[in-house]
Amino acid sequence: MDIVGFFCELGEAREDRLFAVKTALLKFFADKGCYFHVPSHAEEIYNEFTLNKMIGLWAGREVNILSEKPCFLEEADRNLIESILESPLINLADAKGSIIGRIYEYSIPRGEKKEKGAIYTPEDICEYMRDMIFESVTGYEKMTDPACGCGVFLEAFYDCLMAKRCFMESDELIWETHRQILxxxxxxxxxxxxxxxxSKIILALKYPRCYISENIVCRDSLLSTPPALKGFFDYVISNPPYVGHKGIPSAYRKKIAEKYSAVFRDKSDLSYCFFALGETLLKKEGKLLFVTGRYFAQSRHAESLRSFIKERFTVNEAVDFFGLRPFKTAGVDPMIILMTKGGDKGDLIAVKYDPAKPFDLMKIRRAGVGIVLSNEELTAEGFNFLSDSPKRVAEKVISKCTMSLGEAGQFFQGVITGCDKAFVTDSYNMLNSDCINETGRKWIKSRDIRAEGVFFGDKYVLYTNSVQNAADMPATLARLLAFKPQLIKRRECKKGSREWYELQWPRKSELFENPKIIFPYKSEGNRFLYDEQGYFFSADIYGFVLNEALRGSLELKKLTYLLNSPLYDRYFKTFAKKLGGALYEYYPNTVQKLMIPPLEVINGFENIKDAEAYFNE
Incomplete structure (x- = not known):
């Protein structure tokens, strides 16, 4: 039976996740039988169904672990709980206290998790991270998690310390050790x-006698960590909140940007601040162990963070999931990174997980799979955990190149209509045909860019911004009038910078009308197509045109032979930003870094084989 799922459904049915948590905790106490005798106190508990009441009965005194209103259970709820307590199908006798935290975490609605950036750590990843530091732990170190959630890493570190200190000892010594650790x-x-x-309850449940830690507190660690904790800890272990720049309220953003200016800039993720906080909290030679979004390793908005890491830390080990998403309910591409504050800047072990293979973290660790790299190979421009083979690919290409793609031309994004329903149409009826005759331009999206060429699906964008006088496009205006209530709500229309019938971001029409190279913003591999048909396209496609000084000196079609070659596909992936699954990101800020040979060499290519052959000469 899926016990976590059962209790989550219980909370969902009542729209009260704490009800599910408290019921599970009571069942835990009853099935274990070593904390306090639940049947003897059932009436008290049902009359005041709170965490404070249950933990107070266990502790033998009043506790204030959470501010809750007294909750008197009606007969129906009492009968429901009694049936759960008596059910042999729901048995927590062998469960760990952490199951209470799992029930709580899984009960939180997805929207609330996204808003807070709360993505809870799967048990196998937590165990893997525990094993990464187990050998270095002696049993007396101090550890903190500044974004602890329900305490999975606190419990894991507790287990490390207890394993190092207690071997078949007396109950009294175990109790004293338990109290000292907490x-x-x-x-x-x-x-x-x-x-x-x-978190407090789960750690307290590690021993039958009640001891509540005072060291786990409710606060915003980024803004309210006491100065006394600076340089206090041997380990900082965490899964920091995943909140992108768009999800950070402006007032809060201003505060953290000021306090964490060394790592937080422009479009930085909130999690970057936790690296700086961790460095502040650690003693010299202390260790920081995070599971976090892998984008910090390659995103251009994380360059200041990478510089900070290079300056303040030695990277000891990195586990790159490389597109695999082990967080089942979240679209996050994680990386585990272990670093030492200061350190000797020596070698590191990098494990790049192969998404094509079955997911087994423990097997990877036992096998000792990894690449030995030097910390000197990590640069502020990007942390690329590459084996010798990809490095040789990059070196092979660069050795025969003279300029970057960014130096040869300029990139541009596709059109943002602001309302595709209004502006994108096809020719299936007379009115649409009249609209197309007036303002229509052939329209494609990223899915239309295929290996064999562009697929045109009879779609057109009504490019109204090219018409000087609105009276010259009566059919188009007649169509758009039905969408006017939506169109006038667009930001640019409210500001008065666009007429209601105009596209939101039209770009320059000549960029689309002239020969160009087009490519999707994300793809499993290089898909650069030469377009001389004048396609207009959506914002999920980018275009490339030559600088004016080079026009006539380079044939764009010949350039696509190079860019689509298997060698350049492998070369791009040595520094490209990895997305989920097999996808890579093809934003211009990365694509522009591709190095290319002399222009006269490219003009000599007649096909992809010629491009490959040049680098094998």
Whole structure:
């Protein structure tokens, strides 16, 4: 039976996730039988169904672990809970206390998780990270998680310390060790009062006698960490919140941009600030272990963070999931990174996971699979964990090139209509045909860029911005009038910079009308197509045209032979930003870095084989 799923459904049915958590905790106490005798206190619990009441009965005193209103259970709820307590199908006798946290985490609606950037760590990843540091732990180190959630890393570190210190010892010694670890070694913080309360409970459940840690607190670690904790910890272990720049409120963004200016700029992710916070919290030679979005390793908006890491840390180990998404409910591409504050800047072990193989983290670690690299190979421009083979590909290409693609030309993004329903049409009826005759331009999207060429699906964009006088396009205006309520709500129309019938971001029409190279913004491999048909395209496609000084000196079609060659596909992937699955990102800021041979050499290519042959000479 899926016990976590059962309790999540219970909370969902009542629209009260804490009800599910409290019911599960009561079942945990009842099935374990070593904390307190639940049947003897059932009436008290049902009259005040709170975490404080249950933990207070266990502790033998009043506790204030979470501010809750007293909750008197009606007869129907009492009967429901009694049936769960008595059911042999739902048995928590062998469960770990962390199951309470899992129930809470899985009960949080997806929208709320996205808003807070809360992506909870799967158990196998948590175990993997625990094993990464186990050998270096002696048993007395101090550790914190500044975004602890329900305490998965706090519990994992507790297990490390206890394993190092207690071997078949007496109950009293285990109790004293338990209290010392919770009282002196493990610290955590989170902005959610409920998560903090559950972290305290889960750690307390590690021993039958009740001891509640005072070191796990509710606060915003980025803004409210006490100065006394600076340089206090041996380990900072965390899964920082995943909040992109668009999801950060402007007032909060201003505060963290000021405090973490060394790593947080422009379109930085909130998680970047936790690297700087971790460095502040660590002792010299302390270790930072994060599972976080892999984009920090390659994004141009993370260059300041990479410089910070290069200056302040030695990278010891990196596990790149390389497109695999082990967080089942979130579209995040993670990386695990272990670093030492300061350190000797020596070698690091990089593990690049192969998405084509079955997912087994433990097997990877046991096998010791990895690439040995030097920290000197990591640059602020990008952390590329490459084996010798991809490095040789890049060196082979660069050795015979003279300029970058960005130096040869300029890139441009496709049209943003602001309302595709209004502006994109086909020729299936007379009115549409009249519109197309007036303002229509052939229209494609990224899915239409195929290996064999452009697929034109009889779609047209009504390029109204090219018409000086609106009266000259009556059919187009008649069509758009039906969409006017939506069109006038667009930002540019509200500001008065666009007429209601104009495209939101039309770009320059001549960029589309003249010969160009087009490519999708994400793809499994290089798809650069030469277009002389004058296609207009959506914003999920980019175009490339030569600089004016080079026009006539380079044939764009010949350039596509080079860019679409298997060698250039492998070359691009040595520094491209990896997305989920087999996809790569083809934004101009990355594509422009491609190096190309002398123009006269490219003009001599008649096909892809010629391009490949040039680099094999």
């Amino acid at each position: 009282g002196e070694c493990i610290y955590g913080a989170d902005s959610s009062p409920e998560a903090v309360a559950l």
